[in-house]
Amino acid sequence: MIHFDRHARRKLLSHTIAVLSGLAVIAVLYPLVSIVYEAFVLGGGVLFQAQFFTAVPPNACSALSCQTVGIGPDIVGTLILIGIASGISVPVGVLAAIFASEYRARGLGRAISFTADVLTGVPSIIMGAFIYGYFVIYYPTIAYSAYTGGLALSAIMTPIVVRTTEEGLRVVPNSVREAALALGITKWKATLRIVLIAALPAVATGVLLAIMRAAGEAAPLLFTALGSNLYPTGLGHPIGALPLLIYFFALSPYSNQVKVAWGATLFLLLLILIVNIVSRLLIHRMAVRMGGT
Amino acid sequence: MIAVVAVIIVVILVVVVGYSAGWFNSKSSTSSTTGCTLPSAVSLTGEGSTLVAPLMDQWATSYWTGSLVTYDAAGSSAGITAITAKTVDFGASDAPLTPAQRAAAPGLLTIPESAGGVVPIYNLPGVAGSLDFTGNVLAQIFDGSLTNWNSTALQALNPTVHLPTQTIVPVHRTGGSGTTFVFTSFLALENSTWAHLYGKGTSFPTNITGGLGASGNGGEATTVGTTQYSIGYVDLNYALTSGSSFGVGNVQNPTGNYIHANITNTESALADVKPTLPAGTGDWYNVSLLNAPGAHDYPITTLTYVLVYQNLNAYSTYTAAHAQNLVDFLTWIVTTGQSDSAPLYYVPLPQYIVSADTTSIDSMTFGGAAISVCIPS
Amino acid sequence: MDPLTPSSPSSSPVPQSEAPHRRTDRHRWGDRVFFGLVAVVGISVITLAAAIVGILIYSSQQSFRVFGWSFLWGTVWSPDSNIFGVVPFMAGTLLTSAIALLIAVPLALGSAIFLTTHAPRWLRGPAGTAIELLAAVPSVIYGFWALYVIHPYMASTIEPGLHQYLGWTGLFGGTAVGLDVLTASIVLAVMIIPTICAVSRDTLLAVPQAQKEAALSLGATDWETTRVASIPYARSGIIGGIILGLGRAMGETMAVTMVIGNADRIPTSLFSQGQTIASLIANELLSNTGPLQVSAILEAGLVLFVIVLIVNIVARILVWRVLKVGGGVVE
Secondary structure, three states, X not given: OHHHHHHHHHHHHHHHHHHHHHHHHHHHHHHHHHHHHHHHHHHHHHHOOOOOOOOXXXXXXXXXXXXXXXXXXXXXXXXXXXXXXXXXXXHHHHHHHHHHHHXXXXXXHHHHHHHHHHHOOOOHHHHHHXXXXXXXXXXXXXXXXXXXXXXXXXXXXXXXXXXXXXXXXXXXXXXXXXXXXXXXXXXXXXXXXXHHHHHHXXXXXXXXXXXXXXXXXXXXXXXOOEOOOOOXXXXXXXXXXXXXXXXXXXXXXXXXXXXXXXXXXXXXXXXXXXXXXXXXXXXXHHHHHHHHO | OHHHHHHHHHHHHHHHHHHHHXXXXXXXXXXXXXXXOOOOOOOEEEEEOOOOHHHHHXXXXXXXXXXOEEEEOOOHHHHHHHHHHOOOOEEEXXXXXXXXXXXXXXXXXXXXXXXXXXXXXXOOOOOOOOOEEOHHHHHHHHOOOOOEOOOHHHHHHOOOOOOOOOEOEEEEEOOOOHHHHHHHHHHHHHOHHHHHHOOOOOOOOOOOOOOEEEOHHHHHHHHHHHOOOEEEEEEHHHHHHOOOOOEEOEEEOOOOOEEOOOHHHXXXXXXXXXXXXXXXXXXXXXXXXXXXXOOOOOOOEEEEEEEEEOEHHHOOOOOHXXXXXXXXXXXXXXXXXXXXXXXXXXXXXXXXXXXXXXXXXXXXXXXXXXXXXXOOO | OOOOOOOOOOOOOOOHHHHHHOOOHHHHHHHHHHHHHHHHHHHHHHHHHHHHXXXXXXXXXXXXXXXXXXXXXXXXOEOOOOEOOOHHHHHHHHHHHHHHHHHHHHHXXXXXXXXXXXXXXXXXXXXXXXXXXXXXXXXXXHHHXXXXXXXXXXXXXXXXXXXXXXXHHOOOOOOOOOOXXXXXXXXXXXXXXXXXXXXXXXXXXXXXXXXXXXXXXXXXXXXXXXHXXXXXXXXXXXXXXXXXXXXXXXXXXXXXXXXXXOOOOOOOOOOOOXXXXXXXXXXXXXXXXXXXXXXXXXXXXXXXXHHHHHHHHHHHHHHHHHHOOOOOOOO
């Protein structure tokens, strides 16, 4: 009798843990559901106005006007900042990863890999702070500009690109490299035209994820891009970005600006989530395909 | 997958190259009213006071679109730091430069471009109307000695109001704030303990524990609006335009009247004090509009200042066009731009201050020569 | 370019093992240039790390000259009197991170166990993806959501409740306004759960099937299998994941800045307003009263950088040991 009680107790414990762990998943997913829901409820109405994506952000409500459009300059600003950041981080990241992966016999390769891994954990605000610390002393007139904002974002993106490219290169079977060399193709051509091409889907996905990460960062832009409510005319001046707009307008006492912030939040959230879902699906499909061969 | 990424990259490249090459610039240098030559589009950057930010934003919108003005409201101290470091074209501060700050940035002009009032705001659910405060009581609230809303002192000032038995949550400004400078200056005038222990400054005294901190006038208004039983201090514009759930308090002035701040009584405060203005590069630290003498003047009124270098060669990267743009903008804001002030609850500058400002602006040089002004239409 | 065509008609077919050593001059030149290029670029990654440290050290000089090492145990941060010490922010950082871990670890581990053991097959992929999506949400959006959705609820319901029932612990004293260390910790917990969960799940999946089957064949329940066979094997990886989450929590900026109340003091209760090093930098790097404060803020940033660096290195070593594949792309 005792034996059956103990067995029943153990089973009960196991089932309880199963239920608790299921509840844990629900608790964990609640914030995601809540954020998306609130963004739709509070930002959905604003998003579907004609000029939301082209008008400039509204000033505070006054006796004269109380608008709830738009985020145009910040979309452009985000594009420009990501463009500059990608222009630096993609070539640098891919080439550094090639070095770390294809010339691995040297300890330097492992040092680079390790450094990149560690850099992915550096708080993003530090990236903005150190860029500001440098430029405010040596080049103060462009301390607040798209250049410094792009630099700060590239400091965040580069380690991610290095890591994902390295992973992608690692998965390419050695037989491909050996076959290329056996055919007399030089190492650099083999690396660029064969190995890298074979890893390209993974690399592209990694770049895309790095871009999405940079698109959502506000901290490093606080002291570099600074933020602006106007369409940019050049790269040497303060420039707006979607996360900065959200931050400033979220803290605003003016309800019209808060509404715009929710609209921008919904837009940015949808963009990032959809890109993430799509790229994860593609990674999954690639993994299945690779595993099959 | 690769095609998608490639398309994204191409779009981004077009945008980046386009903006750096000015392809998307639809602004053209049209002629001005007087027929002088306008400079080509150069952007101006300003940083500083959140008190004047709504007015600055309005000016940035209504000024000539050929010269884009970005204003970062990071607080008055941030503005002073930025202009000292030369990361911006102009700084904005409600707190005048201290002697140490003037020494760190020689050649800065102090140009008052507007004036505003600092008002107490409070979040008391169920309490209608405006509460009366004295500077003395405000000092006790903010230094933590007065802790409850229905304390004797507060109830005595407001005998007809039923104040709740709740702990007061004072909300102060974080960082260096000109609004804090004005407010603490007033508290120091009205309460000897405050004057003795804390004095006036751009930082709220850190040895006062308790209370919430908020960033910027906007953050202060938001925090008070969303925190029950809190009290804070903001510029008049924020108090009246937030549409928020807080009340605006009346402050007692030297004649004993409790004044509810508005454009009229802040304007009369400025008119009645009629401060003597130092020279542009002089010491403005003691210029104050506090406790104006008139019976209906609002006691916590302040000038707010734009800080620029007199000699624009201080910037190694300036061009003549850039210098002219800055001078044009400054001239515009103290003249034509003043018509934007009153609707936003800022005091339009009286003529004698405009003249003094114009003199200061005219003293600005670039390349050893005075800068010609060419106001666009 | 057809990869199957030899690049030069004059090159003889090369035996595989000697490929790197038998090249024509033209090929060697191309290889050398490329090697030089990727080496230089590779080194620039290390240069980036060195630049971060170097510039932070350089900017901290002024503060170090004035305060020396006492900056690290200075408890006063007073811009007015130009006295700066990093302890209030260390306290804020450690306190919020610790509470975040307390909340996050059970939830993340529980979720990982669910995903690897109890969830039906069709649910594992989507649920795992959904949890990873949490990691993709930008920090500023978390902060915005916390400010408008969580903070009012904390102020009106949760904190008064905690004060009423658990006030005797001394942890929940002071006025409950909702913008405080506790709310910041909760938001941080939400943000680090995906990190801990992902690493825990990966390490639990790396447990050899044989281990689990052995336990099951001896009559163990699911939970006992997990407890006896999986967790001990994956333990260092799970701990590594937790430490990774800690590192992420210590560096989080935007969400914390928006709900922590921004007081430059050591928090005395969970309802105190506080400040982490990250939120200090966000709030005061620009809004400062002078160059000494800027230097002190950047010195605090250097302290944060060093601490997060050490935490991350420890975490990576622990995770690599279990996964043995050089670590996944965990952020």
